[in-house]
Amino acid sequence: MEYNFREIEAKWISFWKSNKSYKVSEDPSKKKYYVLDMFPYPSGAGLHVGHPLGYIASDVLARYKKLEGFNVLHPMGYDSFGLPAEQYAIQTGQHPAITTNKNIERYRNQLDQLGFCYDWDREIRTSSPDYYKWTQWIFKQLFDCYYDEKLNKALRISALIAEFERSGNQDVQATNHCELVFSSQEWSTFDTAKKEAVLQQYRLVYLADSWVNWCPELGTVLANDEVVNGKSERGSHPVMQKKMRQWSMRIKAYAERLLKDLDHLDWTDSIKEQQRNWIGKSVGCSVSFEVENYSAPIEVFTTRPDTIFGVSFMVLAPEHPFVLEITTKENRDAVLAYQKAASKKTERDRQSDVKTISGQNTGAFVIHPLSGEKIQIWIADYVLASYGTGAVMAVPCGDQRDFDFAKHFDIEIKNIFDHIDISEQAHTEKNGTLKDSDFLNGLEVAPAIKKAIGVLEEKSIGQGTTNYRLRDAVFSRQRYWGEPFPVYYKENIPKTVSDENLPIELPEVDSYLPTQQGEPPLARAEKESWNHFSGDRMEYNTMPGWAGSSWYFLRYMDPSNETEFVSKEKSDYWNKVDLYIGGAEHATGHLLYSRFWTKFLYDQDYISFDEPFQKLINQGMILGKSSFVYRLADSNTFVSKGKIQGKDTQPIHVDISLVENNKLNIEGFKKWRSDYSNASFLLEDNGDYLCGAEVEKMSKSKFNVQTPDDLIQKYGADTLRLYEMFLGPIEQSKPWDTKGISGVHNFLRKCWRLYCNAEGVSILNGNDPTKDELKTLHKTIKRIREDLDRYSLNTCVSTFMIAVNEFTEQKCNNRDILEAFLILLAPYAPHFCEELWMKAGQKEGSLFEASYPIYDEKHLVEDSFDYPISFNGKMRFKVNLSLSLDRQALQKEVESLEQTKKWLDGKTPKKIIVVPGKIVNIVL
């Protein structure tokens, strides 16, 4: 009987299922290993061949660790809240939960076919109330905490209230956005609403009027990482800035720790760098400038306090709160007009408009705190309200934008750099000696910065500070299909629902659209539709997509705990994720938010580790090959690729199932869509229609999606698993191409023949293994172990192939050898190996109860070696010599060879390098 993968795979999948082979529990006697995949959003399109790449890799490593004796946690679940199901609900009226469940079912079927060793008893779904109960609970903890900058950790808000009662907020060092300074006495006079308003400015999750990314098309706000080039990440709709009352997460409080702790993670430099970039730390100094005829000073942040004597003007962001108050009468209209124009610009406009210089003089002045000079105040949209203080001291001689601005508006440019010409451009490098700068004269940049900060602090004009680009993350969405907040309002004061009333379940609504008044869909729910209702109303927003995914790796440890989000005992045992595999696109979203939540939960002692993912591998994207047909403009005629020259044609994506080797199946194409049924074609001379091709991301809309299903049908899951690993290094992106899959399939068939005869009966024998057989086996063990330990999954497949080629040549049917080999191969081809393991006579259960073979060096000891003999570093011939020879003996031996004499060609070698066991190099 030939290798019948369909029968075998079905058999073992059901065996594993009915025996619960992959169920795991905490076992203190074993070392744990936690392998995690980024869980998928179950989309309607199902899995394509790109998804399993990471899943196969993690499955191989999970099975390997299991065979090595680790207690392996390898779970899977679904990130099941999300926009597509909701969009579909809006169109059809079907509840998103129904769509979601259907999609999950399809995903599960596809995952099952691939033979993964997930413990499905641990499955989680972020949209299930059992799960989001705890997402809501974590929200409550964040709400109930603030960040103490002295202890550098999150503390309970009750401690802060006690502090306020004791001595007001003057000496409180906590991350906040509170501008009010109050004493304990003043605090005691505040009413409940005022107190809560102040507390909101300290809580780790807070409600605030802030500038948010509003996406009118999606009808919701978006976090910064969800906006790409001024458009929404999902759907690519325009995004604008809008001031709205929204929930935000005070991730800023953790900026320094999120930055510092990156150093200890085994992640790629690229991802770490992206996070560093996103956090954007800059060290500098805040300086306050008194405004002429105005009570409050303007604060600026600068990284170059050394250039303070080069300040020629001041620029405020158009949104800066002082603008209108300080603007002179004469400038008022122009300023208003400028503000209006700026507010209309989307973030994208502002970005694409970098070259145009614009601004408006307010007519007001600040007083230079050191020189006493009067300095004009401008507004300009190159200054961002959300970074630093929303105001800059402009130093045109040292900053190119300030320089350009000054030139454009004809403002004086002071040169404070000695012997440096600034007539053409600013001197932006951090070097040079200062002049015309009072006490800084003659100093270089670094000491000048230090001295400037010192003097500014001494005079109470400024203070050394650190700024982060990282902004607090907007946490509410005006959407239906997300976690409801455990929040209600009483007299407009937000309050959290008590624990025993959690979860707040999603109420039924009559439509998934916003209300007439523009309120989120949840505002449609009747009071009775809520499973719990308090106060005047419940919160109408829902949580963003990243809420559920920020802590899911913890829930897998204890998925059905009804009293805690995870028990301390279990999280202590499983600890952080040892190996996390997923796409690099989550660099500044999920991977940052998860770290933030983990640190918070650590601060509150709910878990005992402060980073979620120790080792991260970013699998590359598998790209699709799209095919194109070319339609003649304004017609229903399609021109073959070879004939489009000089014609006005438009490329149109065509379903890749209608194309083979770039040749279009014309009949199929006509049937594909009704408007093509009477299309006409301009063909190649041989009568074929040739399509164009391009490598692109796989997507439904490009008709280039390859599902694993067909391939599993044709070759089996084991072949697909091996093939996806064989394609190349896991981190690398590559176009999908099934060309090579037959090679991998043939390998399995060839391997099968080592174990069974044509009738499918085992042909293994119990003889003593030969020296050669042992050598092949142990060489293979060594290589596979080393490769798996460095996550080099592609090279293992070649190693298996080499081993099978050698065993075949050796006519090896040895039981000990081939059984050991099965264990090596099993992580890659589990069904195949289980079957042969059973056929070999191992009746007792699964191969995965076995233990991984141990490499024994003694089988690899050689007594001779094919020495490459090179001349001037170029290999010329090889000679087999004993490894027992030392340097001198080797050299003598080589010198006496006929071939050596030939290549020497009568010359005397200058030098002979002899590396025993490696090489001989003769220098002429």
Add this chain to the structure above:
RNA sequence: GCGGAUGUGGUGAAAUUGGUAGACACGCUAGACUUAGGAUCUAGUGCCGUGAGGUGUGUGGGUUCGAGUCCCUCCAUCCGCACCA
């Protein structure tokens, strides 16, 4: 502009500490078997050259007995960030 990554046959790729470049596979060529083949087997296959041989890891340089690997320069592609004060 800044930062990160990657450049090796017709293709996917290998080469862990500097030591035989192209393992393993696909494809291709020739042959065997076959009614036929998109099945199987055998041999060949970096490029130039009939050959001896030459040449070859994006470019140019350097270190070294020896460089795909280390250092410098430039180029190309991909990804991220970008008026960040």
